[in-house]
Amino acid sequence: MKKSVIFGALTVAGLAAGAAAAGTLDDVKARGKLNCGVTTGLVGFAAPDANGNWDGFDVGVCRAVAAAVLGDANAVEFVPTTGKTRFTALASGEIDMLARNTTWTFSRDVDLKFTFVGVNYYDGQGFMVPAELGVSSAKELDGATVCIQTGTTTELNLADFFRANNISYEPVPIETNAEAQQQYLAGACDVYTTDASGLAATRATFEDPGAHVLLPEIISKEPLGPLVRHGDNNWGDVVRWSLNALITAEELGVTSANIAEMSAGTNNPEVNRLLGTEGSLGEMLGLSADWAKNAIMAGGNYGELFEKNIGENTPIGLARGLNAQWTDGGLIYSPPFR
Amino acid sequence: MSDQNANPYAFVRTETLPELPPPARETGAVKWMRENLFSSIPNGILTVLALYFIYLVLSSTLPWITGGIWTTSSLAECREVLNGKSAACFSVLTERWNQLLYGFKYPAEAYWRPNLALLLLLIAIAPVLFFDLPRKLLIFTAIYPFLAFWLIWGGTILAPIVALLGVVAGGVVFQLYGKNSFAVGFFGGIIAAFVVWWLGGALIPEGASENAMLSAVPSRDLGGFMLNMMLGVTCVSLSVPLGIALALGRQSNMPLIKGICVIFIEFVRGVPLITLLFVASVMLSYFFPPDSTVDLFLRVVIMITMFSAAYIAEVIRGGLAALPKGQYEAADSLGLDYAQAMRLIILPQALKISIPGIVNVAVGLFKDTTLVSVISMFDLVGMIRGPILASTEWNGVYWELLGFAALLFFVVCYGISQYSQWLERRLATDHR
Amino acid sequence: MTTLTDPPKESFRISMLIHDTRYRSLTFQAIAAALLALAIWYLGNNLIQNLRAAGLNISYSFLGEPAGYDINQRLVDYDSQSTHAKAALVGLLNTLLVAFLACVTATIFGVIAGVLRLSNNWIVSKLMAIYVEIFRNIPVLIWIIIIFTIMTAVLPGPRAFRGDNATSSMVLDLFAFTNRGIYIPMPWFESGLFASPTMNWVLVLAVLAGSWFATRRVSAWATHKQEDTGVRPKTIWINLAIWFVPVALLLMIMGLTWEVPALKGFNFKGGIKIGGPLIALWFALSIYTGAFIAENVRAGIQAVSKGQTEAASALGLRSGRVMNLVVLPQALRVIIPPLISQYLNITKNSSLAIAVGYADITATLGGITLNQTGRAIECVLLLMLFYLTASLLISMAMNLYNASVKLKER
Known part of the structure; x- marks a missing residue:
């Protein structure tokens, strides 16, 4: 901290120094803030509201980690990143973790040296077309003009899909979601493609959502999850198990409403281990015993976060689908706390 | 003609005729129109076309502007009020006014701080722009950067004070030793400043920023038009000294120094600003020590400063080249050394000729600060393209927001360019 | 009586590095070179350390791999399998x-x-x-x-x-x-003289270039004539003919049609x-x-x-x-x-x-x-x-x- 003041005096705007050798967890604790990379604005996942507070599903994950590590869900510095800057921001240590609907792929994991700690949303790329076109399948899109939001795996999936089906298309890559929508609504493209969740969120903001249909094809697997740098396994564990704590809490029925009474002690030993009244899981992670309790209290368990930000009662209106608990036939599954 | 009676003519008018008004086509509006609008057939056609064009533009925009709605809270509501009419939804400006000006994270209770900083900026910059003002005001100009830093970023007041003290110490050392040898004074001054900064930095207690008089605001929370202004002002003022140094270096007869300066200037001028911003956002963090991170604002300031320094250096080089060679020779023959000659004879004249050019670079740079929106900084354009257009309330409002941004930039840039033209007339002291 | 003597031979002293203009520039350049080298070393060292810490390397081999995305506006052949x-x-x-x-x-x-x-x-x-x-x-x-x-x-x-x-x-x-x-x-040729459309267009361009040279010659001739006789012959019709007739003939032969x-x-x-x-x-x-x-x-x-x-x-x-x-x-x-x-x-x-x-x-x-x-x-x-x-x-x-x-x- 000393160093930062000196540099601050030197450079006016200030260098924030953090001792990387000590490990990210110690850095975060010493700083008292978690630097979390998010998107520059995607309603439902991470977007600042009119008062400048960040809100959304990915933001909820950041807050849970901050609460687990620091005991304060608001001790997060949200760093907006673009598709271009996100990996550098993480690799250079500007952010401690990235929760920016980033798809877990082989090359990002192996070549770019990042550790995906889990999946918080199973997504897939879909298509939206105006209902008046009368298209019912993506395979009928031969010769169509397709608007894509750049900076994601979207371009590659799209090229693969059209190539595999031997049909042609014209891509129009657009930098921001808002501009892509504008092009789509003005008829400059026939189709808008991005992750199905994003399409739903986008359609929700249209003047007449009923005039647009989502095609049934989902052309890719997009497991979105938070990620950290390779090489700091301790920190990776903290983020991984914070996410798992949210998932397990839903599975075990621990909600932000009943967590106070449950943390007094229950008959279920796994709940007790999770909430720190039994065993020493927190200590093993290098955190306090009630870390998971804090994480859950930050914004509720996985299900609560989902319902509050992107669930069926929100304008975005996504069904749980693949993202239901494994006990309900979904893919959301946490390893046991033991 | 003494004899009036000898006049052979029957009638002689003895008083002058009253002046008749000139023919209608040679006077007033008609004459003006004949000369300025319909002097020839092609001219007449041009006039009619121009008038038609003006009519087209006004008839399509004026009803849209005057029918604008200012009080709704979302686009859907605005469309409801308009009820199918085509008119502007200016309510996005009223509702998001603070976000457009200050970004979405700057604490609302602290808006007075950048406002005050802007006001003080006008006072601080006045003696630089208008030579007639008393020179004593320059003292405030010297203090201003530290004051503005404290106002905008907040935190402990000790940091800017230490920074100021360092500069003062450097200046004092330079005054003491610079008389004998410029180099000793110069380097001594720099060392003195660093010593003060190091000592002061060590003396500032840890956590001094937490309970400071003004709450600390991280630079990531800066945004909106304020960010454009700050980037513009900071980078221009930092790049003027750097530009002078580069220009002098490029004129130097030391091959190594000249080479470094030429390569730097030509390299920076050869690449677009956006690639330099990419460097700032995706590359620069790899070049800092592994145990420190530099925030994006500072990285961007570094790159934009380099960018504008190269352009300003070329303007100043033009100013240096415009001075007659006799000035250099006269300075030499007085026995002045290089530093004295530059400081007392050459630079005051060269800078004076370069000021309009520097102002032009400054306007261009200020406009270019909008490019930071491409690298996820929320300046005015970034706020519009990012949070505001992405929000559910205002998704689909383009013209009002873009028009507002254009208007804001136009007012500032047009003001500066008018100043530059005034200055050019003012500096034209030669008699033509 | 005065005799011209050589100025006393100065032996080199260390202080001349600062005070003597002949040597001072050398000193400054040496300092500048040292600072430059130091800066490059410092930045390079940081880069190497940061990359090593992140487990990354600098490699351009990705340029040879398939890009995987399509581009709508292209002047050369390209598809998503290109590099x-x-x-x-x-x-x-x-x-x-x-x-x-x-x-x-x-x-x-x-x-x-x-x-x-x-x-x-x-x-x-x-x-x-x-x-x-x-x-x-x-x-x-x-x-x-x-x-x-x-x-x-x-x-x-x-x-x-x-x-x-x-x-x-x-x-x-x-x-x-x-x-x-x-x-x-889009214009194209029904019966081009060459198989490839590009060559046909090159041929058209070549004819146009020929016309250009011919008109230059005509102008030169007119100037020559003007210098000799003082009257500049009218060349406009000749020039127009040279410009348009050959190319129009060629296009007709090749069967220009519009798509x-x-x-x-x-x-x-x-x-x-x-x-x-x-x-x-x-x-x-x-x-x-x-x-x-x-x-x-x-x-x-x-x-x-x-x-x-x-x-x-x-x-x-x-x-x-x-x-x-x-x-x-x-x-x-x-x-x-x-x-x-x-x-x-x-x-x-x-x-x-x-x-x-x-x-x-x-x-x-x-x-x-x-x-x-x-x-x-x-x-x-x-x-x-x-x-x-x-x-x-x-x-x-x-x-x-x-x-x-x-x-x-x-």
Whole structure:
């Protein structure tokens, strides 16, 4: 901290120094803030509201980690990143973790040296077309003009899909979601493609959502999850198990409403281990015993976060689908706390 | 003609005729129109076309502007009020006014701080722009950067004070030793400043920023038009000294120094600003020590400063080249050394000729600060393209927001360019 | 009596390194070299350490791998299986294309606006002044976005052309103006002399070049005749014939036909498509830079003193020839140097294509390729290298031209 003041005096705007050798967890604790990379604005996942507070599903994950590590869900510095800057921001240590609907792929994991700690949303790329076109399948899109939001795996999936089906298309890559929508609504493209969740969120903001249909094809697997740098396994564990704590809490029925009474002690030993009244899981992670309790209290368990930000009662209106608990036939599954 | 009676003519008018008004086509509006609008057939056609064009533009925009709605809270509501009419939804400006000006994270209770900083900026910059003002005001100009830093970023007041003290110490050392040898004074001054900064930095207690008089605001929370202004002002003022140094270096007869300066200037001028911003956002963090991170604002300031320094250096080089060679020779023959000659004879004249050019670079740079929106900084354009257009309330409002941004930039840039033209007339002291 | 003696031989002292101007520059350069080396070492060392800590390396091998994405605007063959290097090449050519087009139109806009601003028609000159001030004082990024938005909103989508009660129709049944781009008829040859269409066009160009040489010869002959007899023979009809007859014959032999765009499926098919992003970027850059060039042109014309015009008129030159032979050549000398830097600005500003989805090199190499491979350092370095080379080449070419029109002082 000393160093930062000196540099601050030197450079006016200030260098924030953090001792990387000590490990990210110690850095975060010493700083008292978690630097979390998010998107520059995607309603439902991470977007600042009119008062400048960040809100959304990915933001909820950041807050849970901050609460687990620091005991304060608001001790997060949200760093907006673009598709271009996100990996550098993480690799250079500007952010401690990235929760920016980033798809877990082989090359990002192996070549770019990042550790995906889990999946918080199973997504897939879909298509939206105006209902008046009368298209019912993506395979009928031969010769169509397709608007894509750049900076994601979207371009590659799209090229693969059209190539595999031997049909042609014209891509129009657009930098921001808002501009892509504008092009789509003005008829400059026939189709808008991005992750199905994003399409739903986008359609929700249209003047007449009923005039647009989502095609049934989902052309890719997009497991979105938070990620950290390779090489700091301790920190990776903290983020991984914070996410798992949210998932397990839903599975075990621990909600932000009943967590106070449950943390007094229950008959279920796994709940007790999770909430720190039994065993020493927190200590093993290098955190306090009630870390998971804090994480859950930050914004509720996985299900609560989902319902509050992107669930069926929100304008975005996504069904749980693949993202239901494994006990309900979904893919959301946490390893046991033991 | 003494004899009036000898006049052979029957009638002689003895008083002058009253002046008749000139023919209608040679006077007033008609004459003006004949000369300025319909002097020839092609001219007449041009006039009619121009008038038609003006009519087209006004008839399509004026009803849209005057029918604008200012009080709704979302686009859907605005469309409801308009009820199918085509008119502007200016309510996005009223509702998001603070976000457009200050970004979405700057604490609302602290808006007075950048406002005050802007006001003080006008006072601080006045003696630089208008030579007639008393020179004593320059003292405030010297203090201003530290004051503005404290106002905008907040935190402990000790940091800017230490920074100021360092500069003062450097200046004092330079005054003491610079008389004998410029180099000793110069380097001594720099060392003195660093010593003060190091000592002061060590003396500032840890956590001094937490309970400071003004709450600390991280630079990531800066945004909106304020960010454009700050980037513009900071980078221009930092790049003027750097530009002078580069220009002098490029004129130097030391091959190594000249080479470094030429390569730097030509390299920076050869690449677009956006690639330099990419460097700032995706590359620069790899070049800092592994145990420190530099925030994006500072990285961007570094790159934009380099960018504008190269352009300003070329303007100043033009100013240096415009001075007659006799000035250099006269300075030499007085026995002045290089530093004295530059400081007392050459630079005051060269800078004076370069000021309009520097102002032009400054306007261009200020406009270019909008490019930071491409690298996820929320300046005015970034706020519009990012949070505001992405929000559910205002998704689909383009013209009002873009028009507002254009208007804001136009007012500032047009003001500066008018100043530059005034200055050019003012500096034209030669008699033509 | 005085004898000239050599000045006392000074032995070299350490203090001379600072006080003696002969050695001082050496000292300074040594210090500068040391500082430079130190800075490079420091930055390089940090880079190596950071990369090692992140487990990354600098490698350009990604350029040889398949890019995996498609590009809608391409001047060379490219598909999603081509390499990243090929994608960068496509982007590079697109940058050069839009920069070239914008340079041409910006010059036209600039000259027209600059001349009209000096016109004695009050309303026109005021209108041009407003144009110049509005475009010079608003950032080009905002202009690009505004023009792209206008284009998307004002022009109809292809859907508007469809059906019985279509709201839009093609102009003259030849041109289609849509918000995806402008479709124009494409000429092609039914019975070309060569198998490949490119060779046929090369042949047409060769014939045109031949005509150009022939007209030059005719002009030279006319000048010669004028010098001999004092009367310049009329060459206009000969020249026109030389220009048009051979090429028209050739086109007739090769069977020139036009492929007219038609609405098929989702889009117009056939003809030449000029993409919407290209038009928006092209127009925005031209009209923005045109405002700057207008100012340069105005300054250039005003720099030619009135005496020159009057002297030329006194010699009996007609007003057209006064402009061509006296005013413009002199104004050009003032206009060319700032014009060079405006052309450089266009090339550099074309990197803002990123805002309208035009696939220039910043959008391919510095955009999608960078996103997909995560090779930030390599991509940005290559990008800067390209712009640097392009800038240097353009300024070299234009400086050569400038040297050729410069006042020859002897």
